[in-house]
Amino acid sequence: MIRKGRGIGCMWYPIGFTVMANPSAATVKVNEDGTATLLTGTVETGQGSLTVLGQIAAEELGIATDDVHVVSADTDTTPMDTGAIASRTTYVTGNAIQLAAEKAKNILFETAAPMLGVKPSQLEARDRKIQIKNFPQKSVSIGEVANRALSVTGEPPIGSASYNPPTVAMDPETGQGKPFSTYVYATQIAEVEVDDETGEVVVLRIAAAHDCGTAINPMLVEGQVQGGISMGIGFALQEEMLFNDQGQQINPNLTNYIMPTSLDMPEIDVDIVENYDPTGPFGAKGVGEPTSVPTAAAIMNAIYDAVGVRIHSLPATAEKVLMAIRENQANGQKQIEGGPAQLPAE
């Protein structure tokens, strides 16, 4: 019989390295026409980080995402970066980029101030213009300012900066300390179907509500959540490296190491929890790793809700779930036999 169940998985996860320094540096150069080039030492590993980093530079300079060309990942040309690890890119590299872009922007403000007859502190960069705060009628295009800075005043609008998250070392005896600058939080709720005759589990849908501070690019956040869930489902139900008694892996191939395909994916509803972290670039934190953290927990709780068995070891393969159901039935049977006279359910 097919039985439905639902379960919650709730989690917290830190951004960046545990205490250890993990800095990023960045350089932002504004070109003659107001477009910009961003130099970063991080690596695009498929998550869309370069797009997000370009958006951060663009936001600080008051230009559009497409106006920023991102150059990345060449140790001969790009500045130091701790890399694509620990869900740190948006937060740590993003902060470095915002600081670098701010420095370039300040040069633009110095150049624009006499053009507009005000002090640099009275200016803001918005919609590809340098304009007077609270008096946007008076403005000059960023391209014009940048060109002037490069070819008239002779001060190219370039900024470089670095960022390292502030932490406090953990006490070796008690572990007390501030190991991370910030954390993110999330909940996933899974609905599953369990066939109590075969033990097979099908994940029907997952509602995922993730905090990432400000979502710099909501579409890419959603992509991360969907990908993380697919990884979480594999961890929960299918994937396992198996070894023989000689310590040799017996399934080092995708025929025998089973992982989720598109056919195993449930319906996913992603919600981005509104939040703003004042320590992040424009309030952003991160989202990469946490998306796959609560999935297995939610699925195991849903299996428990469906068929009343608690899985204590992953993955919950059909064999394991079926064995647990049988054991449960056998125990139930014993209790009925030993208990007060009553008719068995079947």
Place this chain on the structure above:
Amino acid sequence: MDDKVRVAEQQDLDTLESLREADADLRLPAVVEPVAYPLETLTPVARQQTPAVGQRAPRPDGRLHGLGQTKYIDDMTFPDMIHAKVLRAGIASARIISIDVSEAEAMPGVLATLVGKEIPVNSYGPSIQDQPLLADEFVRHAGDGVAAVAAVSEQIAKDALAKIKVEYEPIEPVFDPLEAIKEDSIKVHPTASNIYASKIVKKGDVEKAFAESAHIFEDQYRTQMVEHVPMEPHASIAMWDANERVSLWSSLGRITLGRADMARVLNMPVNRVRMIATIVGGNFGGKNELTTEPVLALLSKKTGRPVKGVYSREDEFISSTTRHPFIMDYKTGVSAEGKILARKVRLILDGGAYCSWSETTLGKACILSPGPYNIPNVHIEAYVTYTNKTMTGAMRGFGAPQVCFAYESQMDDIARKLGIDPLEIRMMNAFEEFADSPTGQVLESVVVKDSLKIAADRFGWKENG
């Protein structure tokens, strides 16, 4: 009758033929057809709008992916480029008596071989440098590389591996982490204990709080070893030049530190190493440290040719890092109302043959293991031990999915025992703004309860109850 059979056979054949055709239609061409670019490339509106933050801006690399034009390492080629393969030990624990590469070197098409002893500094690792690039004295897991071959084709390099003769003196292995942590267990490395890192986090007085608890829950949870399985396996090209400078195109996700590691193992100045990361076809934590880059660099030095090395799927499984299997003991004391008063956790991590990112995984798992809940008394101990298995390292979540499975499973058991709705018990215990974390950190921008409420509303938790 015969005709009918023939007709049926004919039909079958037709079906097979049509299936084959359909299959061929579905396959992507091996070489992507060239694209003539339109005069004006459409730029998505979201990429042109200000303010930039908050825009659903498509990725510029998406267009390249869509047109099949993204150049991954395996798509790249250089004049005179050759190919390298690494021989894996296949034995989990042994002393290497001898390695004879002469027959492999004599094969037509083979240009060079490399063994561990030829590597200037044959050890690396992000925190403990306990891993050889190619095992030279001891093999500590079956996926350890013992020798490499560079040849004019990948196939010849692969064939040459079979000609390499390695003599081993087997050593009794240890696979079970609970066996490995015993004092009298076989040691994977020449250390006093197989436990190579540990961490403690404690706050309050758990024993006193257990005594005051209305209910005590004790459970053990275990998780398995899994692989990252990126679509693009580890891949690099090394090019040594006449000025003693080496350039590497690599799938590594951390080039700054990769360059420093390269300079260290090759014993050369950092500015003589250039690392270029291409677009990586999936990382998930598995591409955060060197694998064969220095081996390829030295083969390039030996041959004067660019050398490409791409992992097979089997290499990827048996010799790259994996997710730590955990054994987790949870003891939790709860008040009659469902408030968690105390939690004691012991984590044993199977660290595999080498340290890799185990210290980070251990630390994060330890700190996160009580869950996002206000628990005044915690005592967490975590240990990671060597075993003669594939090394475990960084993988999406650094131990968090493992401990989340444990603390959330027990949370539901607590809810059921106390007759409280699973959503309610979490709302009752969850962190709020300025909560005190297990390490005594005052937490800010905390939205656990919001995430619970939003997910529950979206799911229809109350309606479907």
